[in-house]
Amino acid sequence: MPDAESITRLITIDRDSPVPLYFQIAQQLQQLIESGTLAPGTQLENEISLAKRFELSRPTMRQAMQHLVDKGLLARKRGVGTQVVNDRxxxxxxxxxxxxxxxxxxxxxxxxxxxxxxxxxxxxxxxxxxxxxxxxxxxxxxxxxxxxxxxxxxxxxxxxxxxxxxxxxxxxxxxxxxxxxxxxxxxxxxxxxxxxxxxxxxxxxxxxxxxxxxxxxxxxxxxxxxxxxxxxxxxxxxxxxxxxxxxxxx
The missing domain is CATH 3.40.1410.10 (Chorismate lyase-like)
Structure with missing residues (x-):
């Protein structure tokens, strides 16, 4: 199971691309989840930490995470944090x-x-x-x-x-x-x-x-x-x- 450093290396951001930054993050995280690289139950860092890792604003990272929550790939659980679920x-x-x-x-x-x-x-x-x-x-x-x-x-x-x-x-x-x-x-x-x-x-x-x-x-x-x-x-x-x-x- 990849740690936070590994996840950072697996995701690349093109700041010159017309594709919104939140969507670049969300799309690559989705690929990692659907490929099994991020298995169900994997806990992700909070939005503040992830935003710092990728040098993004917190609203941008929040939008990326919410996009995956809405698609059923991530779940926010009180007292636990954000986890991979991929229960589609x-x-x-x-x-x-x-x-x-x-x-x-x-x-x-x-x-x-x-x-x-x-x-x-x-x-x-x-x-x-x-x-x-x-x-x-x-x-x-x-x-x-x-x-x-x-x-x-x-x-x-x-x-x-x-x-x-x-x-x-x-x-x-x-x-x-x-x-x-x-x-x-x-x-x-x-x-x-x-x-x-x-x-x-x-x-x-x-x-x-x-x-x-x-x-x-x-x-x-x-x-x-x-x-x-x-x-x-x-x-x-x-x-x-x-x-x-x-x-x-x-």
């Missing part, structure tokens, strides 16, 4: 549930059921599930945690005849696991990923600062014979979550 959830673009992905990565998933009700299909839900308007759907809204930290709000709609889960089922298992146990086979999905600002209510649920950025994901899952079996609309904390994908050339 990285998820491959695959037809899997978030619950399963968190379990696989040893992230201790937990689910809080916000609502579960039978609602008539309407609008985009009816279109995605190819149901007649008014047909019954099972509507779920859940708050998903990783290691006791909220990371996603998930809304799911299913044809009402597919599944009748209990609150205990939804707390202990991922939705796709429950569908599999009910004999539903997942064949393919269409998915759209975007981003937007969080509402005040969403910030409270996800413990995001006001105006925080959320990743959005909408997915329609098809089962046997191409029948839609689930329409999901999910919100993820951009500071704690990213989608990874592998691209291949033609």
């Amino acid at each position: 959830v990285r998820r491959q673009i695959e037809l899997t549930s978030l619950f399963e992905d968190l379990e696989r990565d040893g992230r201790r998933p937990r689910t809080e059921l916000l609502s579960m009700e039978t609602l008539p299909a309407a609008g985009r839900v009816a279109t995605a599930l190819r149901l007649e308007p008014g047909a019954p759907t099972l509507a779920l809204r859940r708050l998903r945690y990783a290691d006791d930290e909220p990371i996603a709000v998930m809304e799911n709609h299913l044809p009402a005849d597919l599944l009748s889960p209990s609150e205990q089922d939804l707390a202990a298992h991922g939705l796709y696991q429950l569908l599999g146990r009910a004999g539903v086979t997942l064949r393919s999905a269409e998915q759209t990923i975007g981003a937007r600002r969080a509402t005040a209510a969403e910030c409270r649920l996800l413990t995001e600062p006001r105006g925080g950025t959320l990743l959005t994901m909408e997915r329609t899952v098809l089962g046997d014979a191409g029948r839609p079996v689930e329409f999901g609309s999910h919100l993820y904390r951009a500071s704690r979550y990213s989608f990874d994908m592998t691209l291949t050339a033609r």
